[in-house]
Amino acid sequence: MKIAFYGSSLLSSYWNGAATYYRGVIRDLAARGHDVIFYEPEAYDRQAHNDIAPPDWARSRVYAATTDALNAVMDEAALADVVVKTSGVGVFDDELITGVMSRARPDAVRIFWDVDAPATLEEIRPQPGHPLRQALPALDLVLTYGGGPPVVAAYESLGARRCVPIYNALDPDTHHPVPPEPRFAADLSLLANRLPDRERRVEAFFLDAALRLPGQRFVLGGNGWADKPMSPNIRYIGHVPTRDHNAFNTSATAVLNIARDSMAATGYSPATRVFEAAGAGACLITDAWVGLELFLAEGIEVLVARDGADVAAHVAELTPARARAIGEAARLRICADHTYTRRGVEVDALLREETARRRAMVANA
Incomplete structure (x- = not known):
């Protein structure tokens, strides 16, 4: 599947604690045959502190934090089988959740991936008109990297069709014992x-x-x-x-x-x-x-x-x-x-299940 992934940064962990999580999940999905493009904005001086080179397991698309650049990368959501918008991009968060989901194909799976669910829920609960809260009923999945049963119940009470935690994990090739320094x-x-x-x-x-x-x-x-x-x-x-x-x-x-x-x-x-x-x-x-x-x-x-x-x-x-x-x-x-291989199995199964459901729904419409 072709996955359009709109997040904070894949290449830099600078002011971006989710980088390791994104890398682990996406690298495993790529090994399972998925084609991932990660869209990250030039923001918070992250690109000046890149700590990995552009990988061979995903394509990184860095875009300027301007309206024109934003619209150009949002238009590419229409080319994907799966469209993912994460929390905490840092710029254009409201515009992205509305823009990429509205541009997605009718048969594409739509996902909001929350890397700070407690904070997100605290923000959107008192705001019925919040763009994310408005988008929830039309999404196929909300994935979170933590929160367990309380977060699942909270998201579903706000209109999410389905919420599934995909917890942090370990990539043993990246994090392993080394001599002390x-x-x-x-x-x-x-x-x-x-x-x-x-x-x-x-x-x-x-x-x-x-x-x-x-x-x-x-x-x-x-x-x-x-x-x-x-x-x-x-x-x-x-x-x-x-x-x-x-x-x-x-x-x-x-x-x-x-x-x-x-x-x-x-x-x-x-x-x-x-x-x-x-x-x-x-x-x-x-x-x-x-x-x-x-x-x-x-x-x-x-x-x-x-x-x-x-x-x-x-x-x-x-x-x-x-x-x-x-x-x-x-x-x-x-x-x-708790490795990213195990998390990849979970995410891959969810993507295939939701793709089949979405395509059947479109065919029967």
Whole structure:
């Protein structure tokens, strides 16, 4: 099938945490014979920070953030068997959901793919006239990369015909164990962009833990933290390109995951970082959220913290041997149950099922 995929960026992870997810899913779909064109706008300086070359498993189409360029790429939706609009493109989000779906062929499958469902739902619930909410009844599928039963129920209550979670996963060819590097050495590291609905939790789980352990080393990576007050034992290193994530994850005794406010409240929302860290065999400490047990077993494959005091206690008590054991157990679990190959099977089946349904509906009209 020819898939037109309108998202934030395939080529850059800069201010774009969904990049790893897009790459994993699309690469597997390509291996199953699908032809994917990914349309990404020139926005947020992402193209100046590309961290992969244009791949051979998808065609990347970068377009200027202008109305003329937008209309040109939206017109190409008419050529596709499947039209996908993601959340969080960052520019022209409202225009895209209306424009690409209206241009799609009658027999084409129409999908909204939400990479931040709790935030999207919070935005559209009070707005009956929101373009996405208006579009929902005409879509074949809403796919989400997290949220579980609460998100499915919420989308269907707002008019979505069908909502299916396609969770984050691991590409073992991309994220795997590598030798540690001194530049990332730490007792605890965190990789997270500074966002309004994450900052408070970073303060509570990471900055507070560092204050409690002045003799331990902490490393913070991600965009936007340069002017944030931090204790002297935290080293801020800025944006970490995808190519360095393996070394980042293997060079600390433990790696911290912190969900955003909305995802923590909703649950069933494992971040990309969870799978990247597990794939590298890192010892992961995560904040607590409902549904974690579907992915990793607490105390065996992951350590769970309810606040900064818990994080500090884990770091203080963790021995290198136990950290290695937890990291290896997590790697084996994720490689067995949560790879993009498994997610690709799910998405491929959905696309074929919905294509057959759509074509039958058109034929019988």
